[in-house]
Amino acid sequence: MARRSFSRGVLALGAAGTLLIGAAAWWLAAGNDDGMRPLLEGGIRSGNLSTDYVIETALDDARRLELNAVNVPVAVNVADSRASRFELDEASLDKARRIIPMLHARGIRVLLEPYPWIADGSVAETAWNPSEPEAFFRHWQEDVLQPLVRELAAPLQVEAVVAASNLVHLESRSGDWIRLLKELKAQYGGLVTYKTNWWYTADWDEASLAAFRAKRDNPLWAEVDFISVAAYFELTDKLSPSTAELKAALRHAERHGRGQDVPAELEELAQRWGKPYFFGELGFPAREGAASEPWNSAPSDAPDAKLQARLFEAYRDAFRGRESFLGYSVFAIGEASPDKRYYPSEESAAVIRSW
Template identity: 45%
Template sequence: MISIAVVLLMTIFVKVILIDSVYVNRQYEKNKIITPYGEKIKSGNLSVDYTIEQVMTDIEQLGLNTVNVPVQIDIDSLTASTMTVNPESKEKAIQLIKKLRYKGINVILEPYPFIQNGELYETQLNPSDINEWFWNWKQIVLGPLIHDIAKPYKVYALCLGSNYDQFEDKYGYWSDVADFVRSNYQGRITYKTNWWYTAEWDKQKNAKVGSYPLKLNNPILGKVDFISVAAYFELTDKETNTAEELVSSIYRTSIFDRHQNVYAELKNLSEQWNKPVLFGELGFPKRNGGAVHPWNPIPSTVVNEQEQANGFQAYKEVFAKEPWNLGFSVFAIGKIDEFKNYYPSDQSKAIIKDWYQTAQ
């Protein structure tokens, strides 16, 4: 027989859980961003060395409703087919997610490839054994992250992979990854594809790895709930630009006379798969040349905080009112030091804070 004391304790426990759930739901409703163009994600990416205290401060300063939380995945080299989940990074992510959940802040959970101690980029990863790599990615990485984090903490979305330029065209493998996740997780899923370029004069580019036609026809994008794009598009060949000049460059890039229409290509990507597009990474280094090579943290030695802000302002003016654009995630927040060239300047913070406020 169950004692009266046990029954009372169980009743109290259930009530606490229900009260907590109601509080979290209310906090989420408070933090939702609804515009005439639909509900929007206003997020921030974290470098893996983030501090929880700085993340919470940045959420308030930028008016975020979502955080892209990384879990460090240690990979030995650019040809490695094995990987491990970093236990300290995983535990820190759980502690942060608990705080975010209590504040009603959504979470995009991202297994973050940390190659050769962070010295190399995932865009160059090219495993020697593709079968082994995908098996490990499902069983060693995604499976445990679903079981230990995504499901128990009810994250908003799980990212299947990020910026794997060298083998993004392994369509069958990626479709299998999506099916694996769908069979184990009922929440939203996304895949983050890296930026690309097109040029009027470079027809051969269309057949290369990472080209726009390959991305446009990648069936993995039809299996996700929304498409994430790391938006480091090269816009201009000028070291300094006004926001108006960068707006013009989004419709017609001037760098190398490519005349790429970034806006049209992103919209076509959305229409191709009938999926909204999120800027899964949107960032500019605080330097001259920040819009020339946004993917380069040090495009020049000249610090220019306004150039960074002009980049954010241009994207805001072009995309904030587009119903197919789900929102953006600022790269990167959560840590401030002299090496964090992407951390938003005060001018950038003001623009990000106001993003979607005037659209409501």
Template identity: 45%
Template sequence: MFKGFSTHLKRHRVKHLAFISLIMLVILVKVVLIDVVYISKQYEKKRIITPWGEKIKSGNLSVDYSLEQTLIDIENLGLNTVNVPVQIDIPSLTANTATLNIESKKKAIQLIKKLRYQGINVILEPYPYISNGELYETQLDPQDKNEWFRNWKEEILHPIIRDIAKPYKVYALCIGSNFDKFEKEYALWIDVANFVRENYRGRITYKTNWWYTAEWNTEKDGLHDTYTAKLNNPLLAEVDFISVAAYFELTDQETNTVESLVNSLYSTQIHSRHQNVYEELKNLSSEWNKPVFFGELGFPKRNKAAVHPWDPEPSAIPNELEQANGFQAYKEVFEKESWNLGFSVFAIGKKDEFKNYYPSHQSIRVINSWYK
């Protein structure tokens, strides 16, 4: 009797446990579906669709960004994308190897998890941090290019793809940024692009640095060579969109009206170069049938911001309006161009008295109004 009763209890417990397990599975599936739907709806909210197609409205993070300030900036600027850097430590301008900064990688993953839940896209960038950030990647010139490219693929891009880009399904991966000194290593760069394609299904881009041309100079004098090389760079056939760090020198004036800056984008005033920045960017897009994205668009909050936008302190005189006028001019010239994919504000995520590129209140209003 007791044996039969014990058997009955065991069967009852098994059925009870099976029923509970089924209920828990149903709840888990519902939670996952709700989460997926929520993320999908959040993404739909953040997409920016214009009569000229979908646009990227992004911000570049400084390497010392904070998660809290980043989320505030996304909201204030109305962004749908964030350019997330992973710090790559490089000891010198001639170094052949680089090292992925583990703490920066952990921080990027922590942020990306939050961004995914809010439906914010991510452009992931291995950010060259040379000699503790004291030197610029535009001057990097490794002695052994073959070794540098091997290291960049295997020790930098591979773990970034494996541990961040693939598992968190980032929108795009930037395979290189502003490497002026060896951008012409076309075959090696194409090998990098092929390597990334084999390991990652998302979008890829390469960020090329700004350039200048002058109507009074001949090609023999060299000023046209940089742009011609960019225009004919076969690597651009391998990317999904072309990124440009848009620090074009526009005027000779310490302060400028928006109208003057708009005119300068069609014919630069500085040194009477009369460079047509608009036309050159449009031709770059047309040449490769790829959209052009301003991978960095920034002006320091200083006088002369449009003279040397690449210089964080072109003048000792603060001028928040001059920065805002720069953003407004780019907005008026490029906002409605179908070949322009959008822009990324340089730089957000950290706000203090040393961050000369952080957007002023006037600039925030301009950036927030873009694509509305």
């Protein structure tokens, strides 16, 4: 997936339990007092904050893009790709504590995500393969999810928690995820989702078809309220394809002659579990070649802000109005330095506002 940049214990009974019950009641009533619709009603127009987001820029971006939700990350400090123990970053936790009320005050819903920050950001979370998986799940529950619920999600009435994202080496451990998700739902009254990484299929590649079937049939999906997908699907090797070419490639991917039908596979996943799906990350580097490897921040050195916009336009036209589709979260906003190649261009912003 694309890289972002960064900057215990069991919940007690009594006051903490009362807080959780209050959060559940607030979530069920969401939309009645402040106009915020529950997320499962769809039409989600969200943005993923870079982990090094600037609060003022994040709020300005939400206004500029006319977003109605924001994905707020809290960094999880991880030593290396084999680590099974880790901890929440206190500065990131504090910044989330400050921005969430500001977003709610503007009628913007919040998705809260623990984000692995591995080896000071040099390793993607897709490469994380803990040496002790059992220890990973124990510490993810006790040292990440429980504190997030206790310190942020419950007291700040967060609408949804992303239990984990893009952990491709652990996703097949269905029993562990089911236990973790059940415990999370027992502690938290809002919506729960899990974000899976993009995939590819080709009729001539049985291994890719088997991998998709395993992803589609993973019983962890029974425990989430909606399915989140990091949508970095490889479409075409053309350097600067038209919107029509991109729309065609979404239904029959040209990359490596795979012929993957992305919308059909997403609908198949949704129908298998009777759960709607959501693009938990939808972003493209503003560079030529972005349609070939959207997960690669540097597919070329040639800027192409219009291609970035055409990619958003192609996804908009392919998915808008689908009953199973909840919406999307633009990757990434909140920090606009020149090295932020995924930051939405003005051309992209116009498309996002129209979606």
